Amino acid sequence: MSLRKSTSLQHKGRASTAELTAAVRANHQRNPVRLFEDPLARFLCGWFWRLVVRLRPLYWILVKRVLRAIEPVSLCVLLRARYAEQALESAVERGIDQYVIIGAGMESFAFRRPDLMSRIDVFEIDHPFTQSQKLARIRQAGWTIPSRIHFVSADLTRISAVDALKGSGFQRSRPTFLTLMGVAYYISAEDLNQTAESIARNLPEGTLLLLDYLLDETSSSAEHRVMKEKMKAFVAKRGEPMVAEYSLASMNGLMAARGFDTVENLTLPELEQRYRIPQGAWELEIPSIFAVGTFRVTARPPQDA
Ligand SMILES: C[S@@+](CC[C@H](N)C(=O)[O-])C[C@H]1O[C@@H](n2cnc3c(N)ncnc32)[C@H](O)[C@@H]1O
Numbered sequence: 180m181s182l183r184k185s186t187s188l189q190h191k192g193r194a195s196t197a198e199l200t201a202a203v204r205a206n207h208q209r210n211p212v213r214l215f216e217d218p219l220a221r222f223l224c225g226w227f228w229r230l231v232v233r234l235r236p237l238y239w240i241l242v243k244r245v246l247r248a249i250e251p252v253s254l255c256v257l258l259r260a261r262y263a264e265q266a267l268e269s270a271v272e273r274g275i276d277q278y279v280i281i282g283a284g285m286e287s288f289a290f291r292r293p294d295l296m297s298r299i300d301v302f303e304i305d306h307p308f309t310q311s312q313k314l315a316r317i318r319q320a321g322w323t324i325p326s327r328i329h330f331v332s333a334d335l336t337r338i339s340a341v342d343a344l345k346g347s348g349f350q351r352s353r354p355t356f357l358t359l360m361g362v363a364y365y366i367s368a369e370d371l372n373q374t375a376e377s378i379a380r381n382l383p384e385g386t387l388l389l390l391d392y393l394l395d396e397t398s399s400s401a402e403h404r405v406m407k408e409k410m411k412a413f414v415a416k417r418g419e420p421m422v423a424e425y426s427l428a429s430m431n432g433l434m435a436a437r438g439f440d441t442v443e444n445l446t447l448p449e450l451e452q453r454y455r456i457p458q459g460a461w462e463l464e465i466p467s468i469f470a471v472g473t474f475r476v477t478a479r480p481p482q483d484a
Contacts, residue, residue, distance in 0.1 A: 196419050197284030197309050199249070200361055202228040203256045204287075206238055214456060215261045216291075222320040223285035223313065248413040251406055255469040256361070258450050259391045262471050263358045264288070266389055270356045271298055275387070277355040279304065281340045281374075282362040285313055289328040300327045302349055304340055307332040335366075339377040354385035354476075363392040364421040371423065372433060379438035379476045386476040388439065394446065394470050395424035403466040410468070427470060434474040444472035 204220035205228070207213060221232050231238050242250065267278060276299045280286055283303035289296055305313070310332045317324065333343035341351075349355075357378060363371055378388055399407060411421045425433070431441045445453075451465045 195417060196361065196365075196414070197282075197305075197313075198225055198228060199252075200256045201285035201287075202232060203253045204260065205229075205232045206242075207253075207257055209235065212456075214257045214454065215264075217260070217287055219287035219291050220285070222322075223287055223316050225312075225316075246413075248409040251410060251466050251468050254465050255391060255447060258447055258454075258465075259360045259469075259471055261454070262450060263360055263389050264292075266387070266473060267295070267356055270387060271295055275354055275356045275385075276300065277302070277349065277353055279340070279344065279349070279355055279357040281335070281357060281359045283313075284309060284361065285316075289325050290317075290322055293325070296325050296327055300329065300348065301325075302329045302331055302344060302347055304331045304333055304335070304343055306334055335374075340374060341377045341381045351381055352383060354383050355387075357386070357388045359388065359390040361391065363390050364423055365419055366423065368423050368425075368433070372437060375434060375437040375439065375474075382476060384476050387442070388434075388474045388476070389471065390474075391469055391471045392430060393421055393424040394468055395426050395429070398426050398446070398470075399467050403468055406466055407468045425470075427472075430470070430472055434472070438476060439474035440477045442473040442475050444470065444474075446470045 201220045201223045204215065204217040205224055207215065208218055208220070209232075221229055224232060231241055242253075278288075278299050279302045280288070281304050283305050286303065289301050289303070303310070310330060314330065329347045329349070331343050331347050333340075335343070340357075344351075359374070366374075375388065378386065393407070396404060414421055427444050427446070431444055434441060446467050447469045448465050448467050450471060
């Protein structure tokens, strides 16, 4: 996995995108029509975002005026969170008992879902910079860390997610549920290939990988392309450029070449239709900028066959 230049701006960029996603989830809790319940998200925000989330006019000014370019990301953050958690619930019902969150950021799952935590081991992999911030916030909140959560601190530009899990209690022989949410656009296609390949090569059939990604030019309308370019310029300026985009077909192809079957692969507007989000829940039309997919390990990567 990439982002080869390891500058302090990039460390901050990573931490601040994690922070921003927590702020999006925290603010969403004020919405009467909720797509995703995360009452703990605000505790994982830093002081600035906690203040912004508490003071609605401030949030409004900041998000509607200053951060307008990244509004589509907010929709993606909530939709992908709901998508991943519903898929996890079904996977746990089918007997999967390991959940690996690659690039976990300020995910509050382990503290929010004691019902699932009693049935699974959760492995949160993140950059040491982001993870230490998160652990400090957990301490500050006074939360008890569940015994079945395992924090794995790793710079994925240097080590694969699968190798990073060594020594954490993770069992490679067991089918696993993995998510790579909010990450695939920040890493090159080559690095996504390597990540997928190391999962398919080392974990058993039935393992699931869920990810969201940026749609390429061929997949968006002209209007959405403009929105996407503004969003990309905004995040690049803050140290975490979005470097990779795919069509639905090219993502299916990438995953198939690495030994995955596509369970499903859909654009956010398609996902929105599945959830039948009531009118008025969003002020924005959900743009066709992002997609989410579920891919299942079915075979060893082709070169091993
Ligand atoms: C946009 S956040 C996504 C957080 C969360 N998965 C979500 O869906 O809201 C991206 C996460 O990827 C992590 N990340 C980015 N580059 C990384 C690297 N080289 N090694 C480890 N983690 C990295 C960041 O620290 C951050 O937590």
